[in-house]
Amino acid sequence: MSYKTGLDFSKRQDQEDKLAHYRSKFHIPKDNNGKEWLYFTGNSLGLQPKSTQTYIQQELNDWANLGVEGHFEAKNPWLPYHEFLTESMAKIVGAKPIEVVVMNTLTTNLHLLMVSFYQPTKTKYKIVIESDAFPSDRYAVQTQLEFHGFNAKDGIVEWKPRENEELLNIEDLEHILNEQGDEIALLLIGGVNYYTGQYLDLKRIAKIGHAKNCMVGIDLAHGAGNIKPELHDSGVDFAAWCTYKYLNSGPGSLAGLFVHEKHAYNKNLKRFAGWWSHNKDTRFNMRQQLDVMPGAEGWQLSNPPILSMAAIKASLDMFNEVGMDALREKSEKLTGYFEFLINQLNNQKIKIITPKNPKERGCQLSIQVQNADKSLHHKLTEANIITDWREPDVIRCAPTPLYNTYQDVFNMVEKLKDILN
Structure with missing residues (x-):
């Protein structure tokens, strides 16, 4: 143009x-x-859609009029409320519905995902991040390393711009993996760098990581609702993102989570679980062993916070329209x-x-x-x-x-x- x-x-x-x-x-x-x-x-914080108040008011009205029966009788029943968001959110990040769920907040989700996808050994334990990764990502990988008994100074490998440059070069990431790939367990990369706005090639990052038998995760905080990450086709193992930036869901609102379909039915993956991880058909039978749901829903812990999800629904309905x-x-x-x-x-x-x-x-x-x-x-x-x-x-x-x-x-x-x- x-x-x-x-x-x-x-x-x-x-x-x-x-x-x-x-x-x-x-x-x-x-x-x-x-x-x-x-x-x-x-x-940093998206503006409020005018429809948000109406969406939240609907749930307040149902809570006032129905009490606990709102879980089943509300206009938008609360029990499956997160499911109302899944298809629209999957379209935004280029995923299949089984690969996406809305839950928790961004860094919480990253920690939960690393429980499953960061499985270090004594020799293969390092984590690659951008040198100018968002601080919360750095703190998350630092504390994960320390939790597993490693020294974070040794365990964090930084992908840096070249001298006198601001942007990351994908060939430098290849060089890091060629040199240290046998020691690297995980790549956790910001899909759009918060500082420079650089949109990285997720498919190539996944290919580079997987060639050295590393897991690959993406922080899409500055990508969801902004770029088209095509997460499924990229092949990355997992991703997480907030919804209060480009997705306009309100300050501190819930986050999104992606787990690639190739991991959907692997019940042997280690995870921290809660009752919302359990098979929804038998969840309320209580007093039984955990039966993890397939797909991203299996990483849920708790029943969904409806008022926050109502705000997300208001925005996603607009994104679906546009x-x-x-x-x-x-x-x-x-x-x-x-x-x-x-x-x-x-x-x-x-x-x-x-x-x-x-x-x-x-x-x-x-x-x-x-x-x-x-x-x-x-x-x-x-x-x-x-x-x-x-x-x-x-x-x-x-x-x-x-x-x-x-x-x-x-x-x-x-x-x-x-x-x-």
């Missing part, structure tokens, strides 16, 4: 945008004068336009560290500003532009296709230019 400067171009693109009307389906935060913020932090193909198409156009305008500033202090190829990034641009500090972020915030600051000098901006516009992007870049000047 070719882009042009000027406000008129952004307005014309918004007029031609087939998804433009979805913006009106979200609550857009406003300042004290009623002017809408320019909101670019869907990569489809990931349309969202990715607009996302690539929006970030391309954003990149074009930033480059038009011709400011030597500015560098975009996110990949230039739209296919290798999510809907995030990470803008590095030389010699900047957090005062730049504060000035943007004072101008009602909500971005995300990452030390030492990076502004993360995510023009989210469901509710951000081309004019949002134009206005943001104009204000950034004013502040820098």
